[in-house]
Amino acid sequence: MVADIGGSSLEDATRRMTKFMMVPELQRQYNVTGRMGKLCFKDLRLFEVFYGAPKNNAITQNVNRKDVEMALGKWFTGARDRGGERAARALREKRTSTQTP
Template sequence: MYKRKRSSTWYRRVKRETEQFVFDQIPITTPDGLAYIESLIAEKTSFNLLLTDFSRLGAANYKELIRRIMRQLMTDSVAKLYSVHGHKGKTSFSKTTCFRAVIGAVQIHNRNVTSKDVELVMGQWLAKASERLKKTSLEETNRNGNDLE
């Protein structure tokens, strides 16, 4: 079977289209959306593209980078359904490929950060999703109340 060279125009075009397609699907707005992203990044090329894109977000420190990646990856309404290890009846995020992508991206950005460091910050971000939703809802209510006056 003929195998195309990676340097070919065809490969670059497919890579660009794949990258764009993956990024069109985020932020994830439904649990089914996460499953769909998981199926897309099961392919190594797509996974590496996601990893590279996340690592390029940049931040002053690794904690801020994790929060920025997670904010770009999923909405708070989806995040409230997950915890890192699946406690309190939530779904385990650590079993997903996206979890590995976040860890990999942070470690590309800062090689001294351990997986456990990333896991702790990610756990805090997931745990506070409900708080962020309530705050957003309250702000919208206040904004709408001020518009009526």
């Protein structure tokens, strides 16, 4: 059960649940609102799982939808760097910068 993943804060629980439930390739396709050409995560049933699971944790039981949206927003912001993409992007940028005169 997803609620058993736990966490010491909403941000920690969000990080742990998302890491468990979504591969990096899928994370990069979404953001909370669906802006900037991405898919909208808060319209998915999966959002309801992320909203309901922290309610079973004594530390995070008083969260509201906005709190969960903000925690997920922070998580999705870093999605482009996960799964080895940060190193690959740094290597591409290094190659580009050494090729320009």
